[in-house]
Each structure stands twice: as structure tokens, then as C-alpha cells.
Amino acid sequence: MSVFLDRERELSQLHERYQSDGAEFMVLYGRRRVGKSELIDQFLRTSRGIHLIAREESKQLQLRKFSADLSAYFQDPFLQKNGFSDWDSFFEYLIQHADPRVVVAIDEFPYLIKEDPSLPSVLQEYWDTHLKNTSIFLILSGSSISMMESATMDYKSPLFGRRTGQILLHPLRFIHVLDYLGDMKKAVEFYAVFGGTPAYLMAADPEENILKNIEEKVMREDSFLFRDVDFVLRTELVEPRYYFSILYSLAQGNNRIGLICNDTGLSKSVVNKYLSILIDLKLVHRRIPVTEGQKSRKGLYFLSDNLFDFWFSFVNPYLDTLERGNAPLIVDRYVRPHFARYVGKHFEGMVTDLFDSFNRHGLLPFVFTRIGSWWHRGEEIDIVCLAEDEHRILFCECKWQDGVDATEVIAGLRRKAPLVSWHNDRRKECFCVVARSFSRRADGEDICLDLDDCTALVEKVRTGKE
Structure with a gap:
């Protein structure tokens, strides 16, 4: 089931910029599965442009793919036969086709940088000398938050100061999931498990109850969500075993650094270091009492994604059993008796979101x-x-x-x-x-x-x- 949820604000921001006269250089980034590609596709439904998707492959193959995509879009048989030999020829082609207004969205930009670290410098030169004087609407999108920020926003990057705007795409709020599901109780239970990540919500079946969804969509060894948390972490992180230990400890309710250290056996310096990285990746957030300032030493740490919390609470501890096809057993013995308590710890956040909406x-x-x-x-x-x-x-x-x-x-x-x-x-x-x-x-x-x-x-x- 594919449904485009919310994102009116982000779409409106893109359309407003599309109506402007000058060149636009937008950076769109956010965690995997959060809906960046779908947002680009929705934007392009009412805008003139093309969505180029990078892959983890050699520079030559990347350029060949972009040549094929652009030649098909612009109906250019010459480009189809010859193709781009380097990034210079790619950007020269964009300059020639930037007027009238055209959107060129390059998705998974970090894959291109990983293969060719000189790409930001090449783009900087072409932007400064030509592209900024055209009508192009350039979008660079990526799931690696740290790489997107360092490649496009860090003062050490060649692209620093070139972007005209940026959108950090967050997971959906509870109020938007409620709009999608319609029923308050169902929305609370589904949001507690699947969170606000659109791809995770789309994997669920709203016609079934939450425990059936947990069994079929999260705990079956052949389901998409059974391995996705592990996949995301191993894709983003260099030493996943330490991160796994910290995330598991957080899911068990150890929200203070001292408790995490005692639970994992890791030193305070190591825990601080990895928590900082997890915060940068938007996988963990730090909360302070509402009456305190940001420098308060009373901060507590929590998992930012409800599916990650559920996975570390109920899937990770029983992986061996689940891999033998025993999802119904784990749901009956371990999930069902503790589910109301699990939902309860997330209910506060959902009410906070409702209050924010009521307040306005x-x-x-x-x-x-x-x-x-x-x-x-x-x-x-x-x-x-x-x-x-x-x-x-x-x-x-x-x-x-x-x-x-x-x-x-x-x-x-x-x-x-x-x-x-x-x-x-x-x-x-x-x-x-x-x-x-x-x-x-x-x-x-x-x-x-x-x-x-x-x-x-x-x-x-x-x-x-x-």
C-alpha cells in the first residue's frame, strides 16, 4: 500500500522556491525511509524536472546511468550515444538545459561523493561560474545525515555558502498518523510500534490489529522490518556492536549516562562519544526538564524512532527464536503481557504532539x-x-x-x-x-x-x- 502522508509544508516550501526567478540550490536530507524520494517525486508531479538516483557503483557507471536518464528526459539521441565522460561534461550539459526552469534532483548524493571525493569541488566551480546565473532548480538529497551536512553545509566544504535552502525531513508527527488511520486508539498503538517513518507505516496493515501486525510485519523472519533496523545501523555505523549495546540499554530504560555505563560495561568517554554520533544521526535525542536551560546536567537520553525502540525491546533479545519461525510464541509470551506498558511510555510523546496542535x-x-x-x-x-x-x-x-x-x-x-x-x-x-x-x-x-x-x-x- 502506497500513500503519501502529510508533507504539505515541505511541498509548499519547494513550490514557493520553484516560482522564484533565480537559481535554487536545495539540500534535502534525513534518515533512511523517511520519505525524501517520495517528496521529490510528488514535487515533480507539478514541476518540470527529473529525478536522478545515484547508486553505489563506479564513477563510470554512475555517469552512464545519468547520461541515459537525461537523454531520455530531454529526448537527446546524441547524449544517448555518447554519454558523459566526466562530471565536467555532466555539469556543462546542465548549464545548456537550465533554461527554462528545470528541476534536477540528485538523490543519494553521498554515494557519488564516496566514489569521487572531488565532486563537491567540481560542483562548486560550476555553480559559482555558471549555474547560479541560470534558472536551474538543483536538489541534492541524501540519507547519510552526517555526510550531507559535512559535504554541503560545513564551512570546510567547497559547497559551503552555496545552498539557497535546506530541508531536514523529519519523521511524521503523531497527529499526521492519526489523520491517516482515523481511529485514536489504533493510531496510538500503531505509532508506538511503527513510529513516524513513512516506509514503516506503509508496511503495516491498518485492517489488522496491532498484535497481528507485530507478528506478521515485524517479527516474521522474512518480513521487511525484521532486518531493517539492523540494516540501517550497519549501513550508518562503523562499529555497530557498541552502538547496539547502547541502543539496547536505552530501550531497557537506562536513560542516564551512568546507567548506560553500568549496563554495557563501556567507559563514560566511549558512551558519550557514541551517544553524540547517534544524536547526530537522529537515532537518539536528549531531553531536559522543561524548566531547565539547554546546558542543564539533568539530560536524559531516549531512542528517537519508536520502531527502533520496539525492535530492541522485543525483537533483538529473541532473534534466535524468531529466526526459527516462532513469532506467535514471542508475541504471546513476551509482547502481549507488556504491550500496554510499552505503549504507555510513548503515549506521553503523542499527547505532547496533540497538545501542540490544540495550542495553536x-x-x-x-x-x-x-x-x-x-x-x-x-x-x-x-x-x-x-x-x-x-x-x-x-x-x-x-x-x-x-x-x-x-x-x-x-x-x-x-x-x-x-x-x-x-x-x-x-x-x-x-x-x-x-x-x-x-x-x-x-x-x-x-x-x-x-x-x-x-x-x-x-x-x-x-x-x-x-
Whole structure:
């Protein structure tokens, strides 16, 4: 099943630039499977241009392929017979065909650099001397985030300062997956497992329940997702065994550097080094309490992709058993009993995304300017929203459970609220609980949102009603 999900903002950005008069040099990058190629193809449906896809092969074969693709697009029999002999002839050809406006999207650009490190320097010369004065719309795209940044944005690169714009393509937000699936409960469960990576979501079957999807789409040894996490890591990383150890430790809930060191046996310097690389690759992110500054020493580390978290939690530990065709056994014995707890640790992030959407439409008690989690000395609050000008604060707990007693949860929030150091002497406090369902709701102004309430608010966002 192929569905193009969201990306209206990125498409709009590309189309706005396409309407400009001058040359454009766009850098499009992001993790594998995040939808870069599909975004280019969607853009080209309403724009004049060609999508060139690089491969891991010799320079000669790469040039031969680009010659064939361009000769077919421009209907050029001469190029078809002769082809490009080097990158100079390739860029000379682009100069000759850059007017009227044409999009030339070169996908997997890092493959070309890997084969010929001089390519950025060649492109820099042609851009500076000719291409920037044409109507060309050049897109360089790639999945190796570190190589794309170093090759096109680093001050040491020949291409530094040449790009006219860049798009770092992120995974889809929960709100967009909800739009796709339609049902709140199903969207929460599917997002907890497959995350926001379009290729992973497209591998799932929305007509089946989540446990059947896990068994068939993630844990079967012949399924695409069974090996993809391993494939991505081994493609991106030089010493995967250390990274695997750190990612597995994070999936087990070891979110502090000290805990990771104790769990893996790796030194603090090694863990710091590899965490830094994983953050650069957008596989791990660091969170700090919402009331702290970026230099806070209270940072915690989490896996950025839910499928990676699920894979290291439930697939990697049982690989031998799964490879013998025992997916139903692992789902029944290990996934089913712990699944609600697993979803619960991701539910907070989904509610945060919903709140961000509600906030833009004024559907919460006040418009916040900061949102995040809070923790200190063993105490924690799932979501804290701050309105810095008005000194208003909202405390929220997220419970992926049915029959929640909201009065008990809010009592706990009221106990912890004074521990949150933020304008304590003059702030106005609000309290909120989000759960699958409630056995008892709170009285007064306290907010209780079950899945039906959240669905109703999402509908208000869609229709623009307040």
C-alpha cells in the first residue's frame, strides 16, 4: 500500500522556491525511509524536472546511468550515444538545459561523493561560474545525515555558502498518523510500534490489529522490518556492536549516562562519544526538564524512532527464536503481557504532539510557549506547559489505562507541583489527566481527557472551530 502522508509544508516550501526567478540550490536530507524520494517525486508531479538516483557503483557507471536518464528526459539521441565522460561534461550539459526552469534532483548524493571525493569541488566551480546565473532548480538529497551536512553545509566544504535552502525531513508527527488511520486508539498503538517513518507505516496493515501486525510485519523472519533496523545501523555505523549495546540499554530504560555505563560495561568517554554520533544521526535525542536551560546536567537520553525502540525491546533479545519461525510464541509470551506498558511510555510523546496542535487553535486553558517533561530527585511529571508572559503553568499526567481515577492522579500532581521551581510565588496552576478512559473524573476546573475527548478536540482542529 502506497500513500503519501502529510508533507504539505515541505511541498509548499519547494513550490514557493520553484516560482522564484533565480537559481535554487536545495539540500534535502534525513534518515533512511523517511520519505525524501517520495517528496521529490510528488514535487515533480507539478514541476518540470527529473529525478536522478545515484547508486553505489563506479564513477563510470554512475555517469552512464545519468547520461541515459537525461537523454531520455530531454529526448537527446546524441547524449544517448555518447554519454558523459566526466562530471565536467555532466555539469556543462546542465548549464545548456537550465533554461527554462528545470528541476534536477540528485538523490543519494553521498554515494557519488564516496566514489569521487572531488565532486563537491567540481560542483562548486560550476555553480559559482555558471549555474547560479541560470534558472536551474538543483536538489541534492541524501540519507547519510552526517555526510550531507559535512559535504554541503560545513564551512570546510567547497559547497559551503552555496545552498539557497535546506530541508531536514523529519519523521511524521503523531497527529499526521492519526489523520491517516482515523481511529485514536489504533493510531496510538500503531505509532508506538511503527513510529513516524513513512516506509514503516506503509508496511503495516491498518485492517489488522496491532498484535497481528507485530507478528506478521515485524517479527516474521522474512518480513521487511525484521532486518531493517539492523540494516540501517550497519549501513550508518562503523562499529555497530557498541552502538547496539547502547541502543539496547536505552530501550531497557537506562536513560542516564551512568546507567548506560553500568549496563554495557563501556567507559563514560566511549558512551558519550557514541551517544553524540547517534544524536547526530537522529537515532537518539536528549531531553531536559522543561524548566531547565539547554546546558542543564539533568539530560536524559531516549531512542528517537519508536520502531527502533520496539525492535530492541522485543525483537533483538529473541532473534534466535524468531529466526526459527516462532513469532506467535514471542508475541504471546513476551509482547502481549507488556504491550500496554510499552505503549504507555510513548503515549506521553503523542499527547505532547496533540497538545501542540490544540495550542495553536486555543483549545487549552491558555496558550503555552514551552512544553516538555519535568523530573527532579525521583519525582517526575509527564507534561508541563508554560506560558512565560502570563506565568501560567499546566501539569499533566498521561495514563494508557482504562478506568483511571482522575481525582487520585490530580491529587498526586498537586503534591508534586510545588517541587517545580518556576515562578512559584505568582503563577496560576492548571491540572490535567489524559487517559484511555476514566472510572471517575475530577471536579471543578481540572481537565480530564479520554480518547473520545481527544478525538473531539482533533476534529475541532481540523474544522478550525474553537
